[in-house]
Amino acid sequence: MKIQILGTGCPKCKALSEAAEHAAKDLGIAYEIEKVTDIEKIMSFGVMMTPALVVDGDVKVVGKIPAADELKKILSSESK
């Protein structure tokens, strides 16, 4: 699956991408992760708050870092 982290590079964006990678590894999902830092691209997803988590093109989380098990739930429901 394709995981994209939207954010202009604030500490929270880093934390979210680490948490997402961690969750994906724990679940054993094959993934590729991309950090989208360009503001024009971020806006094209229609989000108003960063960081945001996008899985396979769908915006899943906006403006916060979900707890580890919540992240896993989001990722595992997408991988099916």
Added chain:
Amino acid sequence: MKCQCQSEAAVVEAPVNKGSSTTWIMTTLIGIALWFVLYSQLVPFSEWIVSLLPIEKGTHLAEAVTFFFYDTPKVLMLLTLVVFVMGVIRSFFSPERTRALLAGKNEGLGNIAAACLGIVTPFCSCSAVPLFIGFVSAGVPLGVTFSFLIAAPMVNEIALGLLFGLLGWKVAAAYLFFGLGIAIVAGWVIGRFHLEGWLEDWVRNARAGAVALPSEKLTFVDRIKEGLVAVREIVGKVWPWMIAGIAAGAFIHGYAPAELLASIMGKDTWWSVPAAVVVGIPMYSNAAGIIPVVEALLGKGAALGTVLSFMMAVIALSLPEAIILRKVLTLRLIAVYFGVVGSGILAVGYLFNAFFS
């Protein structure tokens, strides 16, 4: 718009049944009651601590140390309560909802609504740019958007809570009233200029994207938890600023000669307000760090208007913010923004010095 990233609280997920939610509410009430008991005992506690220290009374050092030990627990406790309450209040608002409320609003009433919403809507400075574009592209007038973006840092809820606790309700109310006033008027003025053409090109062409996120139904317990997460995140982040601010305040309290300060920052010095703004802009601090300094300056005879101007300039106008905004605004629009907000802060300083004496 300092990067406090506050209140982007992670929603703690837990299925709640009736019994545990009663427990949560009871615990919260008991916690708040305990807070008040503890707070009322702070002065004797601080006196006791200071009396234990081997410092001679009446010296500069004793003055400074006393200030430090009085203020640290007080500010910390106030900060915790304010952040918790704001965390709970903010769980009722989201940028999406605020945008929907403001889209298509006329100027005037829209500016007032935007300024008020700017205080309670959770957003972090890292999100200022996407938020700005999201608002403008969804049809929120530029001036109304500015009212929102100015009010958010200008009326800082931590500053408000600390002013209330340390300096009384009059100062806090004046800060709230004038902060909102600046945001409303400045946004309205910027709207009058019709500066839409001064946005960067790509912003005007950005599509008004709206993501339909699954709406979260929050229970009351979820909101309490959001408050607690806010406390952990924000108090955890700002306490070094707070300690530094109190130390600076303690130094001023103990060592700064009152006559000198009064002559520089007193109400009879006409240039003190603009000087305070100019000094304040490059300074970077958040509210928790600046309020103890404000308290100490006032104690030394500085004029309230001058000190408020200084505080507003430190919190609301900053170079890092200008650099973030540069991505969406042309330099001219940033200059207008600084000019309008700066004039508002100057006006507040002079008004206060004229009326409060």
